[in-house]
Amino acid sequence: MTLALRVHPTNASRRRSAWLAASLRVLPAVPTLLFLLVFFIVPVGEILQGGLVTSDGTFGFAQYERIARTPVYAKVLWITFAISFMTAAFSVALGYPVAYLLSRVSERVRERWLLWIMLPFWTSYLVKTYAWMLLLSKTGVLSTMALALGIVHQTNGTIPSLTGVLIGMVHSMLPLAVMTMLPVMRGIDDRLGQAAQTLGAERSTSFFTVFLPLSSPGVAAAGLLVFISSLGFFIVPALLGSPRETMIAQLVISSVLELFDMHFAGALSTVLLICSIAIFFVYDRMVGLASLTGEVSDKRRASRAQGVKLALLMTLGRVCAPLVRRRGGVQAQVEGVRVFSPLGLFTMATLVVLVVPVLSVIPYAFTRSDFITFPPKLFSLRWFGTFASSPVWQGAFVRSFGVGFGTAVLSLVLGFGATLAMTRMPQRATKPLFALLVAPLIVPRIVVAVGLLYLLSRFGLTGTNTGLIIGHTVLAIPYVVVTLAAGFQRFDWRLDDAARVMGASPLQRIRTVVLPLLMASVTAAFLFAFLVSFDDLTIAIFVSGGVNTTLPKQMWDDIQLAITPTLAAVSTLLIVLIAVVIAMSSWLKHRAR
Template sequence: MTIALHARRPREDERPRQFAWVARSLRFLPIVPTLLFLLVFFIVPVGEILQGGLFNADGSFGLGQFQRIASTPVYAKVLWITFSISFMTAALSVLLGYPVAYLLSRLPIRLRERWLLWIMLPFWTSYLVKTYAWMLLLSKTGVLSTVALALGLVSETSGTIPSLTGVLIGMVHAMLPLAVMTMLPVMRGIDDRLAQAAQTLGAQRSMSFFTVFLPLSSPGVAAAGLLVFITSLGFFIVPALLGSPKETMVAQLVISSVLELFDMRFAGALSTVLLLSSVAIFLVYDRLVGLSSLAGEVEDKRRGSRAQGFKLAALIAAGRLTAPFARRRASAAGGVDGGGGPLRLYTFAIVAVLVAPVLSVIPYAFTRSDFIAFPPKLFSVKWFGTFLGSPVWQSALLRSFEVGFGTAVLSLVLGFGATLALTRMPRRASKPLFALLVAPLIVPRIVVAVGLLYLFARFGLTGTNAGLVIGHTVLAIPYVVVTLSAGFRQFDWRLDDAARVMGASPLRRIATILVPLLMASVTSAFLFAFLVSFDDLTIAIFVSGGINTTLPKQMWDDIQLAITPTLAAVSTTLIVLIALVVSISSRLKRNARQL
């Protein structure tokens, strides 16, 4: 017995290794609560959707629900429409957003932040507010039709909506900022010296762009296309309000199956189709491009350097061939590489198109009329009184603030611990964990919402604030992790090491060093998590309950009945709130950079 005990006792030279292994393991503990949270409230609900779709209407195991989708022409047509609209939205968003992202990547940081401030405003503006704005602009009696008739450009008009054109306009307007901000980090990471060396060797600027910059920015293009496409798969607000029955998408069928037909199994089968499509696209993307490009990083530094070397070698040869024919290389390609006049003008036009529809809602909030008409009869604030004085709107607004604040706190705590652990993990371990943390951003929201409805119905969380906070936290964690990751990458870890050597505990180091120095990123993550919750409609439709709704849910219920000035007042309030949040976040980042 003593021999056995003695055999288990570590030698003196092994104890430091064991203590080091324990210390390394303790660094990974902060991510455990986040993983458990996502396991219970994300993986399990989504898994139940997969399971629910495998049962027939009579409760027996089988593929009857999927056979119903495949054999019914209308469902096959809806699937085709969904994928077609999502693909067109992704292609247009990337195509229109690439020049904007390119210009921003070449600008000085202060000037780039000014442009991004205006791009962030429509990005974080509620989908309902943006769609409401396009309804006012594109309808038969809307602004564009009225102006066209007044100028004599047309003799009569039926408006642009409902139509496929209206749906694409609304969806591209909503997704274009996402495409720009996804491509921008990758473009900023491209070494400018490659293009400069190529031009020194005789290549024109246009050739250096197409041969070096464009190929190296392809991971960002792929990431933008992926996020826009998968996000578009779950759209239902824009096609429902700007489209006709011909533009019905799968998410609308899912909502109808749950709320009108009470057919949970068929809704699960439809959600499974969306989920499997998203996962397949995600896996192909990760195989070809690499997951880390979603965070603006290079998948393999060695491979990236080797690829840049190959690109530069090819460009050197091309530059030598074209050097005799190159004239005025300094001004060639008119701003393709320097952010010249035409590119700036194009970017200004795109930003104006993004911002103008959002701001066009504001005058209607101050109309004296009892209905929406262009031009609005100014000036009155009675619709703000109607909004703030209505018990229904008051309850919805108060509940949105309560749920938003709770979501921001919970997602920040979970996201901070997860990001802290990821920064100290080896790349082999951090990559799959990062994939799990951003998975709610990849999976269509409608799939998450249906899965949570399955789960919450059993535990009595449907219709409660706790259920909304949990659901919104699942959606907000990816935004928190991505926002904090940028701050952690710039943090000087020697400060934390010095405090550890001086005897500070991990919690004390977090409270006195990490959080104060990362306060700008922490505050931005908190505000963005709040906006994700405050703007969400998908989770609210399934989880909020029918009596006490959130503000987006109340807007959704009202906007389907009539387009009223009260909705304009609500939209204006949300625009002011979002502008305030975006301004505070930008100012905090600017102050942190100056420090």
């Protein structure tokens, strides 16, 4: 007689199996984590260390004492925070009605409107700032038209001034605010407002007590992202502002490129980094970092604040009810997407202000004149020929294109693996991984650039295409992960399970199942990563080298000397490139459906 023994797995073997399965799920994200560890976390640590090194090479707080005892640095820090706060406030206030309307319309209409928002969003900061220089200068379009119409008899232009800086920065950040608030607003169930109205609430009261509180996480997230992004601005204040509007990023660049004081630049970057961390801490205590994903992290901690906010919003709703009732109510303004409703007219006007300044550069590219004048003397392709025949411009364009392609490939490979691992991991492990992957998007870019300069100079990679690709990949990974995450959320994993049951290996399943079904998201992520690299100036200033620069760096060098029609021709080419990329992304999205 044969004895059949049934072996039951022990707890240790179960734990080993669970650990092995978890390790296999996180394995695709390991290269990305190592890349960010070496080229993002370590450089930021280098900044903290570099700021503690004195001029004679010893450790100490002399650099920070220099900042503390010099009033001009405290003033620049205050100006930086003030401008960033005003930019965030204006961007959220102007963007909220636009995001609200887009969240209430049909999918088809929303996509059409988003195309116009994406154009200024992805257009180079240099191009947008160059456009405002043409519009707001003393001899610009607005001043010339005002004088011709007799509105004013004399004008000095709007720039350089604080007003010009705020116009340029809000114009750059407004699309970011809209696109941050929109997903949260789209997730709000319309039936909640209808239920409030069924119980007797006015439309305005329903809006202020139901929709507005539920959309507040999106508002907070938009304000935070715009504020942090604005802290590292230097293009707009340098070109549209006066010395009174100098921001801390300009001091960092000046310390490196003019004073050659790397340690002081590290100290300034550390101050900016510490301020950003402090802002995140205060934000977490008041709102909760989970609100970045539209969630409430601690209801007990926020209950009192929520109660006060709810009472204030209800009072505001009662006060606004008579005014809104006269205009047909908030909901009535959106139903049917009436273009001539107040909300529709405001949204259309906002989009016009976003798009027209960008497109206003194009006529100057075809002028016959040797300099910029309004109206431009049309029609000539002379300045496109100047761009095409210039070795300097052509070298910059070729280098930007090559670096952009390399960045897109590397960031797509790293981002795809990390996103694939994130979708297969438990929820509690997904959030910290996602936070690390998008951290380069939140940390001020000037801090990342200075940290990379510290690191890459040790390996002799400054001035090389490899160094540029590494730096741009750090910036592009968050965009790739966010784009791919949206595609993975719609992916049916039962198809992957079916291929696994049929005996396909993991690589075969990715090649034959996952990639074909996610090709639209993969292509969009590739294009966005290419644009991030092609448009970057901050990393290029510190890493590209001084002889053979990138296209944005060449534009930056030229625009500080003179506003020439050649810059208009280059800007036009960049606008066309952005439009082509956005059109391709939209076409691929429709084709995937």
